[in-house]
Amino acid sequence: MYAVIVGAGEVGFHIATILSQEGHEVAVIDRRRESTERASQELDVLAVLGNGASRRVLEQVSMGRADLLVAVTDSDEVNMIACMAAKQVGVPQTIARVRNPDYIEDKRTLSTGFMGVDHVIQPEAAVADEVVKLAGIPGALDVETFAHGQVLVVEVQAAPSSPSLHTPLRGLKLPPGVLVAAVLKVGGEVVIPRGESALEPGDRVFLSGVPGGVVAAAATLTGQKETPKRAILLGCGEIGMAVARSLEEKRVKLTVFEKDAQRAAEAAAALRRSLVLADEGIDENVLAAEGVADSDLFIAATGDDRLNILTSLLARQMGARRTIAIVERTEFSRVVESVGVDVAISPRRMTASAILRFVRSGRVLSAAVLDKAAGELLEFEVGPTSPICDRSLADVDFPSGAIIGALVSGSEVHIPSGRSLVKEGDLAVVFTLPRSVREVERLFSPRTAR
Missing domain, CATH: 3.40.50.720 (NAD(P)-binding Rossmann-like Domain)
Known part of the structure; x- marks a missing residue:
């Protein structure tokens, strides 16, 4: 191409x-x-x-x-x-x-x-959607949905006290319909785990499967179960307003900071249940007075990477339970989570994910580029002439750097095994490392006539 x-x-x-x-x-x-x-x-x-x-x-x-x-x-x-x-x-x-x-x-x-x-x-709309999805799953570092909402993929980091650490994956009591699709190790290596693989402290885990089961598994690994009831939002731009409206719909008690007086007035008129303050939101005394120490979630979406990072760190230091910063620049997004911000959302990555859907071969319905170059998530519809169609997975030479995280037939979601038969019209959610993308595409692309 x-x-x-x-x-x-x-x-x-x-x-x-x-x-x-x-x-x-x-x-x-x-x-x-x-x-x-x-x-x-x-x-x-x-x-x-x-x-x-x-x-x-x-x-x-x-x-x-x-x-x-x-x-x-x-x-x-x-x-x-x-x-x-x-x-x-x-x-x-x-x-x-x-x-x-x-x-x-x-x-x-x-x-x-x-x-x-x-x-x-529209990257701004995608970023706002991502913030809301993260807010709805305690402890999630990334959230992707596939197959019309029937499949959920969530990235989490196991709590240091989690009983799941040092236990072979085959011994984990995961809910039905849930798979550990991949693990991002502390050193940056991404592995497709086997049954004897065990999670280590600091590992980031990609869970795939039915939404209810994935959310429950995420809660078990992270030890976080409560969705946010109080939140503070910094910035009332396009992303901020979309986030604020969604959080209001979820009945979250929200305080919004916006330094531009006119924009703050417009936000106050548009938001029915939120407190909007015409203030930068960077003063410790002001943040303390507005209850940052009691907030479940702090979101920095000002359009200024440095301000988003610094205010998120300040909020975390003052007691906010979870922080999310919108970070555009590559040199910032690679390190921001390592210095104390819980989640850094990259509009750059969201845009790339949306574009990859149209670049990939085969019937790709959706795609997601994972952060830290961990790999890609691709949702394929199985065509009648795809090499994988009408074959059991045990008979398919599937690349070692990829795994089918979920297989959807109609309204049924399956965690596939070697005996699983892939049929025309099935939806396959595939986690793939960069080195295996082309091989995965080949398996799901139509056969070319000779």
Whole structure:
């Protein structure tokens, strides 16, 4: 596949990294010389200095053979124009990142009149959804849903006092319909565990299966069972407001800080059960007065990475039980959780996850890139000509770096075994390490006629 990426910022660079490492041909276009130089020096890509919304530039770069254009600049308008221009030069599939809700009719469709954009990615909406999902599962570090909500994948870290530590996985009393799909070790290695594998202190565990069972297993491992009743939110931008509305629906008692007086007034008018304060929310005395020590959850979503990190650390130090920070920049997101913030959510990763769904071979219904380069979660629909169709898993040469975390047949969710038969129309939720992605794609892709 030949992919053209317009915009070499954090998101564009991350997508280019994933695709180039998998052996795809990638071209990156950006108007900033420092961005193209970085891409050229660090990645195996064609880096072009220029206007990615220019038909002339796109014609030169695509050379009549590009399969995909992804536009992820900081400008919605540039992204949409780039997609329109790409269509004019023959690019068959286009994806645009669009942040302004005024352009959107629903979560995936642009308003009438913007021809040429096949798919829309809204990272802010995805981040807000992720915050709410994390808030609903105590101790969760990452939450992904698949198969129309029938399958849940949750990442947790076992509590130091958990009886599950040092116990072989086959001896764990997990709820029915739950599997330990993968383990991220302290040193950064990701392993597909076997029955004799045991969890060690500091391991991060990926649980897969039926939602009720996964939530119960997560509670057992982390020792956390209470969902938040009181929360503090810093920032009333698009992400903050979406989070606030969702938390209100869940009857969470919410205090919101917003330094911009006009935006704070608008939030106060829109939120019915929350206390909105026109304040930065960084003063210890103010935070103490508003009960940060008694809060179950502190969320920093100001749009400023440094402020989000520092206020989350301060809130944790003052007694907040759990902290979530929105962190865009790569150099920050890699270390923020190691210094005391419970969860760092990356809009960059959320955008990459949404785009990968359209890049992967086979009938991919959804995809998720896991943090810390742990791997990917892919949901496939089994087609009639897929090599895996109508075969038991014991007879399939499944890659060692991947595992089917759940198999869904209609309304039934199964944790597969070697005897499981994969049938047409089944939904398979697959955890795969980066090295095994291509092999997994091959198993679920239609056979090509000879």
